[in-house]
Amino acid sequence: MSATQELRGLSAALDAAVDICARCGFCKTGCPTYPFGGGFETFSPRAKVHFLREFAMGREALTPEWSDRFFRCTTCERCETVCQTDIPLIRLWESMRERLVRQGLGPLPAQKRMMENAAAFGNPYGESPSTQTRWMLPEHAPVEGTDILVFGGCTASYRMPAMLQKGVTILTRLGIPFSYAGGEEHCCGSPLLRTGQVEGATGLIGRNLDLFARRKARTIVTPCGGCSKTLKKDYPVHAKSLGKPFDVEVLHVSELYVRLLREGRLVPSGRVERVVTFHDPCHVGRSQGLFEEPRELLGAIPGLRLTEMQRSRTESRCCGAGGGVKAGYPEMAAAIALDRLQEAVDTGADTLVTMCPFCQGSFSQAIRESGAKIALAGLEDLLFESLWPARAA
Ligand code: SF4
Ligand code: SF4
The missing domain is CATH 3.40.50.1860 (Rossmann fold)
Incomplete structure (x- = not known):
């Protein structure tokens, strides 16, 4: 039995991954947060992997300091890209955050507020859902009966409405029929999933899955990196565990633009x-x-x-x-x-x-x-x- 199988909350595959770290330190080289640790090794991804192994062996305990190290991570995936042993580092970090939240050692207060806001308002900013559509122009009238759904995402809708407006204007003028669920769209769950608040995210994901089914969406287009990643990678897993359908193609809007470019329509x-x-x-x-x-x-x-x-x-x-x-x-x-x-x-x-x-x-x-x-x-x-x-x- 792997020495790390006591690492509850992580799958056996992730447990095994902790054992194969070569301690090479390549993951430190591109990590954007490591340099902010004053040169201390404990801020590096390598040290976090080592900690997980020691923790599994019962030689380290979870502490507020280690919680801080695990939450000081932008989930940028740079470490995973350079890791020669192919350790699924992002899944390790997110699994560990989930565990820290369960044990009351996370999230950070501002991240907890995002969850509370999302539960109360459907978005992490605490904005009224009635303002979700404020970027829309008369020329953006959504079309009934189309299976293309624009998913604005909270950051674009509430913080960068001009970006969403211009992106959708391009689709409108190129004659791409789309529907939009402004006011009904919930946070995709990304900020909560990335900060270990999985329970809160699951509720949002369930509501969005119901929305997609009601709209009969077959293609979802979003301008947001976080939303598109979450919809592509996390939704299929959550849909399965929630027993809800999710037979949908997800596109970051750049994928749709390039498709239109190649078709000669853009x-x-x-x-x-x-x-x-x-x-x-x-x-x-x-x-x-x-x-x-x-x-x-x-x-x-x-x-x-x-x-x-x-x-x-x-x-x-x-x-x-x-x-x-x-x-x-x-x-x-x-x-x-x-x-x-x-x-x-x-x-x-x-x-x-x-x-x-x-x-x-x-x-x-x-x-x-x-x-x-x-x-x-x-x-x-x-x-x-x-x-x-x-x-x-
Ligand atoms: S995912 Fe986290 S640990 Fe890895 S390089 Fe990015 S900030 Fe550093
Ligand atoms: S790059 Fe991979 S193998 Fe090397 S220290 Fe980091 S986690 Fe371990």
């Missing part, structure tokens, strides 16, 4: 004279493997030149917002965003482009606070500018 013809650099959102890039799609779209825009940051695609640096870190450790999240912003500035690009409302929020704050001379744009902004130059404003 034709960016207006020149956009900009030098841009692209930030791969962790939960779109590393989580979903969508690295080339945004670059194909940017490459199709006449006049636009892409210059890559030192770390891009699988090596991309996190914006600092994921895994509940922006709520739980806002100063660290802001510093991580500044670090990534500097990489963007160093390319000499005039515009930093991304395609996730969390990343947009992080960089918007970083630019505001640092005064960096770089513009921020969503992928949809540049597409819109090229598709309808005269109406871009």
Whole structure:
């Protein structure tokens, strides 16, 4: 029997994974939160894996300090990407957070508030659901009888409505029929799943699954990295355990745009004279493997030149917002965003482009606070500018 099989709450496969760590430390190299631990090894992913083994052997106990280490993680997946032994590190971190929550050693107060807000209002921000549709324009009238459902997501709907508005305007003008469940859409559950609050997430997921079934959705499109990852990877598992159907194709909106581009239905013809650099959102890039799609779209825009940051695609640096870190450790999240912003500035690009409302929020704050001379744009902004130059404003 594996020495780690006492690691209750983790599956046997995850238990075994703890045993195979080679202690190489590669996972430390790209971890965005490790440098904020003052050089102490206990802040590294490697140390956390080692702790899990020691804990399983009964030689370590769960403490508030270890809880802090496990919650100081943006779930950016960089460690898992570089790990030579293929340990499912994200599942380890999330399983451990779940256990810490069960034992009363988590989540952080701000993360707990997200759960309370989601339970009371259906979104982690505590906003009235009646404002979920405020981004909609008259031209966005949803269509009855379509099986394409736009899932705005809480961050885009309540914090970045302009991003959602522009993205949906593109779909509308290209004649893509969609329905929208504004006011009925609940948080996808991502912020709660990433912070170990699985029970709270399950209720939200169940309500959304019922909504998708009522709407007869066969394709769900969302502009959010966190929502698209959660809908693709977590919903099938939860739907099965809840006994609810989920026979749905989930698309990050960039996947739909690139599909339309290849079909010749999205034709960016207006020149956009900009030098841009692209930030791969962790939960779109590393989580979903969508690295080339945004670059194909940017490459199709006449006049636009892409210059890559030192770390891009699988090596991309996190914006600092994921895994509940922006709520739980806002100063660290802001510093991580500044670090990534500097990489963007160093390319000499005039515009930093991304395609996730969390990343947009992080960089918007970083630019505001640092005064960096770089513009921020969503992928949809540049597409819109090229598709309808005269109406871009
Ligand atoms: S997921 Fe990202 S932040 Fe978390 S331990 Fe791995 S590299 Fe560090
Ligand atoms: S990269 Fe993988 S094998 Fe190496 S120390 Fe980190 S978890 Fe262990």
